[in-house]
Amino acid sequence: MSAATAKPRVVCISQARMTSTRLPGKVLMEAAGRPLLAHHLERLARCRTLDALVLATTVNGTDDPVAELARSLGVPVFRGDEQxxxxxxxxxxxxxxxxxxVRVTADCPLIDPALVDRVVAAFLESAPPLDYLSLDVTRFPRGLDSEVFTRAALDExxxxxxxxxxxxxxxxxIYRRPERFRIGAPLAPEDGSVLDQRWCVDEAADLELVRRLLGALLPENPGFGWQDCCNLLRQHPEWADLNGSVRQNTLH
Structure with missing residues (x-):
């Protein structure tokens, strides 16, 4: 970062691949007439804190359609090793x-741009500066996850x-080494709530829930946010049961 530019360049990188173990090809499966990846990237494009959005996929031929879709939406693509x-x-x-x-994953078609912006703003405004900050995934529905960190920490x-x-x-x-990196306290919902729900897509049951949410919300309010999903699920509590038995893969 040059001395002339005080504002750091913020780049959101989303990872996607076709060879998901539980639901192969999920990122190109459709909901409300569009691939999940298109919903995901178009929502991220509404973030106000990002200077660029990039899709990171693999060099595998099976991921050519993923790269083609991203490029068709004007999103640059980086291709690297699958593992x-x-x-x-x-x-x-x-x-x-x-x-x-900013790290996000493409199996989150309901990701909320305002929430991503909140994490980025908190990271940039932190004093003293941070190396890493994330949304509190134990208190928000899974599928809104975002992490923000310095390029220096990533390179290290x-x-x-x-x-x-x-x-x-x-x-x-990074987050396993608080003695080396400056780790911020994860951002929780502003009302202090804990919402144990899954809006990411790992299995067919997750896809069914996301299809219902997108199908109901998009026609009325294309710019809907995560609270709109919460309100809809309060009206249809049985929808949340669709994927209630799906286990989250996690390293945290």
């Missing part, structure tokens, strides 16, 4: 000239991490 997601993120951040990186993790889990989960090398 080394950390290296893929470091490469995407370098390609985009990032100073600050990419150069140092040897544990395969840390190469796969990108930020684990």
């Amino acid at each position: 080394d997601v950390l290296g893929r993120f470091a490469g995407a951040a370098a390609m985009a000239g990032a100073d600050v990186v 993790a990419s150069a140092s991490a040897t544990d395969p889990a840390e190469r796969e989960h990108v930020t684990a090398h």
Whole structure:
């Protein structure tokens, strides 16, 4: 970052691949007439704190359609190793000239741009400065997840991490080392609530719930936010039961 530009360049990097273990090809499955990946990227494009949005996918031929869809939406693509997601993120951040990186995953078609902006703003405004900040995934519905960290921390993790889990989960090398990196307290809902729901797509039951939410919300309010999803689920409590038995894969 040059002295002339006080504001760091904030780049959001989303990861996507077709070879998901539980629901292969999920990011291109459709809801409300559009692939999940298109919903995800178009929602992120409404964020106000981002200078750029990049899709990080693999070099595998199976991910050519993922790259093509992103490019058709005007989103630059970085392609790297399928297993080394950390290296893929470091490469995407370098390609985009990032100073600050926002990490999201493409299986979150309901991601809320205002919530992403809240995490980025809190990160940028923190005094003293932070190396890493995330949304509190134990209190928000899963599927809104976002993490913000410095490019320097990402590059250090990419150069140092040897544990395969840390190469796969990108930020684990950072948040597991509070003695090395400045880790912020995760951001909780402003009303202090805890919402134990899943809006990410890992299995067919998740897809069914997301299809119902998008189908109901988009025609009325294309710019809907996460609270609109909450309100709709209060009206249809049986919808939340659709994927109530699905387990979350997590490293935290």
